[in-house]
Ligand SMILES: Nc1ncnc2c1ncn2[C@@H]1O[C@H](COP(=O)(O)OP(=O)(O)O)[C@@H](O)[C@H]1O
Ligand SMILES: Nc1ncnc2c1ncn2[C@@H]1O[C@H](COP(=O)(O)OP(=O)(O)O)[C@@H](O)[C@H]1O
Ligand code: SF4
Ligand code: SF4
């Protein structure tokens with residue numbers, strides 16, 4: 001059942017140096033209980049996409065066109081009043097830095113109870129009970145003790161768990177998680193991934209997991225959307241995308257990770273650097289770095305459905321290798 | 329393997345300053361005091377000429393502190409670091425300067441380690457000119473040569489650091505280190521801030537330069553995947569101590585120490601099916617108040633009474649493989665292997 005349908009979303013920043021099309025015609029959809037991995041390198045527009053869904057884009061940026069249909073209602077049309085009623089309640093966000101959510105000078109119980117009471121009229125006692133449950137759900141062992149602590153008494157991993165617990169307080173339908181484990185150590189990251197996985201399976205919570213790390217989401221997300229220079233350039237079921245990427249950029253990204261490669265051998269590398277949004281090449285934005293580029297690519301490729309459930313924005317996708325992968 | 333560098337029972341202690349949250353809390357009346365930290369605790373290692381030794385471990389385990397001591401940027405509280413048989417800390421005069429040039433460090437954030445007011449040719453050319461490594465007249469040609477070796481077009485020599493992308497700044501940082509003709513480079517999270525596609529370019533550059541210039545690296549990273557790829561041997565640290573050491577492929581294939589086993593199991597890898605994350609429990613303990621005995625015991629699935637009481641020593645458990653875990657002398661090594 002579709003929970004969120006984003007259609008042709010465009011969020012632009014009107015800067016002194018020109019218009020930065022940070023999000024430029026992004027479309028995807030998400031079912032209840034589903035995890036979408038939104039991946040791409042820095043500056044590709046992942047965070048701005050997340051902020052747009054929550055109506056949190058500040059000037060000089062604004063949503064210039066498109067639809068964000070959440071549970072049947074268009075949030076772009078509904079504007080700030082509608083976004084405000086949903087934000088923190090039905091759609092919550094967690095950030096790379098949990099201190100964006102946590103207040104350093106308030107005890108955890110104080111800030112969590114306030115959060116509950118901001119949207120709901122229930123007794124303080126039942127609010128506190130709700131907080132305790134939320135902490136337990138993210139794998140915090142002694143919630144009562146934690147509730148009486150201040151954020152500084154926690155490690156980075158524990159702070160992030162508390163931030164996730166706060167996001168869960170109103171039992172949202174959707175959580176947008178922007179690089180939530182990027183700053184954490186691998187063993188702590190694995191703990192959080194395991195809690196999140198359980199949470200989505202048990203509660204039907206949907207998630208958009210934003211990250212630059214394709215390997216991390218590959219084991220977590222149901223669907224992947226890969227961004228490059230403000231556009232989604234490839235989407236599909238996670239396993240299929242990892243196994244046989246269609247877009248030359250996705251293929252290059254996977255190949256440049258030192259994994260399963262011959263020890264000490266030179267890594268496959270994508271030449272060049274990510275382009276500035278203020279100075280994008282004509283046609284396909286990936287053209288100057290693409291080994292398959294030809295004259296056709298001076299036009300802008302559409303996001304075309306190339307296979308069932310798979311789409312890529314490319315005139316010369318890697319369909320051939322896919323057949324080989326299937327055959328072997 | 330002739331060692332070029334020997335780290336001999338080196339320790340480093342700090343008094344920890346308070347962070348913002350802690351200062352705020354103290355201001356509001358909490359009893360928080362600065363504490364002593366044993367950042368590096370009795371580490372011994374030797375690195376062979378031309379070798380790449382990877383140093384991994386989670387944040388705060390002492391990797392950077394060890395790297396800074398090797399590069400001579402800070403001195404050990406105890407123990408000795410010998411570079412080509414000479415104790416680095418006790419050298420003086422010309423010998424000290426020579427040693428300081430021969431070991432260079434490449435940092436994580438090139439922006440904060442490059443002077444924003446200097447142009448690229450000044451950043452790269454200054455030290456070799458000052459130290460008389462190349463005659464003044466030849467500096468320009470020398471700088472151009474190093475820039476091209478590092479994959480930068482020499483025509484960028486008059487630009488400032490802010491005019492470059494992250495990947496190019498990383499290359500400038502490397503060029504600056506190479507300019508004084510070092511034998512040994514400490515790479516501290518040198519690719520951590522880079523996007524994957526750029527990270528691959530810079531890793532390739534490190535590998536190529538090593539071949540061309542016969543360099544030795546101490547390659548520090550929290551990313552075991554990166555370290556595995558580039559290193560000949562890998563050293564694993566946990567809370568200031570060295571817990572395992574071995575050749576890269578063997579250590580990854582058969583980690584001995586339970587902590588290394590957890591690290592290897594949890595490196596994010598490409599999956600084509602949903603992964604069942606089954607993380608080891610517990611948090612990384614505070615280095616200010618480390619658990620007694622084996623520092624890893626509160627998180628270790630194999631912990632037993634001895635682990636709380638006695639610090640395991642690092643010893644050879646197979647040829648060329650060292651591990652600091654009690655399981656190895658209790659005939660139970662098979663459970664750890
Ligand atoms: N406040 C802003 N002013 C101008 N441009 C911005 C602003 N915020 C974001 N952008 C533009 O949007 C692009 C995408 O940013 P972001 O979504 O944060 O990237 P990502 O999260 O993928 O790293 C940036 O490269 C930048 O050009
Ligand atoms: N200059 C310093 N003053 C006080 N404490 C320090 C200093 N440098 C490092 N530390 C502490 O020493 C420990 C090890 O730090 P570091 O070597 O940076 O670890 P890593 O590089 O593995 O993350 C940490 O607990 C850190 O807070
Ligand atoms: S459209 Fe052309 S340039 Fe763009 S990714 Fe496809 S082949 Fe490469
Ligand atoms: S010494 Fe004990 S606690 Fe430490 S790693 Fe070995 S089994 Fe685990």
Ligand SMILES: [Mg+2]
Pocket residue numbers: 046047048178
């Ligand atoms: Mg971002």
Ligand SMILES: [Mg+2]
Pocket residue numbers: 391392393517
């Ligand atoms: Mg460090």
